[in-house]
Amino acid sequence: MASVSPAWIGAEAWRAGSALKRAGLAGRRIEAPFPLWLVTVPDALDADLVACLDRAENARAHRFSTAFLSRRYLAAHGALRVLGEYYFGVPAARQRYVPNAFGKPCLHGIAGSVSGAQCSISYSRGAILVAWSADGDIGVDVETVRPIADAADLVTLHCTAAEQAALKAAGPLTDLGFLSVWVRKEACMKALGKGFACPPSSFDCGVGHGLGSGFGTCAVEIEGHHMDCGNYDLKGDLAVAWARLRLAG
Structure with a gap:
């Protein structure tokens, strides 16, 4: 496909x-x-x-x-x-x-x-x-963009050092900025099939949203498994992400 x-x-x-x-x-x-x-x-x-x-x-x-x-x-x-x-x-x-x-x-x-x-x-x-x-195994996640009162604390708790640095470099943390990372985390964990048994802070899925209207992706590695991940900002009120494990070979 x-x-x-x-x-x-x-x-x-x-x-x-x-x-x-x-x-x-x-x-x-x-x-x-x-x-x-x-x-x-x-x-x-x-x-x-x-x-x-x-x-x-x-x-x-x-x-x-x-x-x-x-x-x-x-x-x-x-x-x-x-x-x-x-x-x-x-x-x-x-x-x-x-x-x-x-x-x-x-x-x-x-x-x-x-x-x-x-x-x-x-x-x-x-x-x-x-x-x-x-x-191949897949995962998807959607979040309605809304005020996240403890977004900064959640970034510290669930994001890697590289992701935290990238978010800081992008300017003041926005609700969309946080949720765009969060849906990627969730989609990747679902694709792996282990849910929160794989801590969100244990892998780097990058920062950013709206990777283009096509199949724009980033590469993610979790526990030795390689996957592709993409996400979209739909009309400014929905953050959507997908992830798919790469087939062996």
Whole structure:
């Protein structure tokens, strides 16, 4: 998927977007080296979409403190299943997600695990980010740009010395500046599949945002694993990042 043509991306985005629309969801494809979708939390959920979720997902949704958070969770996991069906052919209602030792889900279908299928999901306020890949482990993260009262303390706690120096050289710390680094950290940790078992301060993912409208990336190494990472500043109110482990060889 790393060398897809713009024409192919357009056709794929139209078909996958149509699948989301039939499920009552509005989404748009974000340019990345694998299918990456930004989906809006709907005002109401399609009954068929909710019906495709499993018992555990529905039970967890009902434990959220507000109706909006419950609806967002259901929409996010419904979007994951709809797109999983489109890209890998496993019917949405028959997908099973089996977590690894650190909680990262792996798609299983009717006949067991689906070879090569990797997914990642994130949400912030009214935005949902869903990604699928057949070309290696991936991670994605989205954050709504908002005031972060303790941003300076979080930089000291979670950023490497090189990242702290780069942020300082860039001028006064902004909420977007901090969040642009943070979403990269999160995406890389998700791609590695270990979550916070890998401390954010243990690796350098660079500083900056808006790496271009194409496949602008930076190289990241974590615990001997090499990956590419890219991020975007969408309309100034969403910080989005993706990461993908490089295939061996």
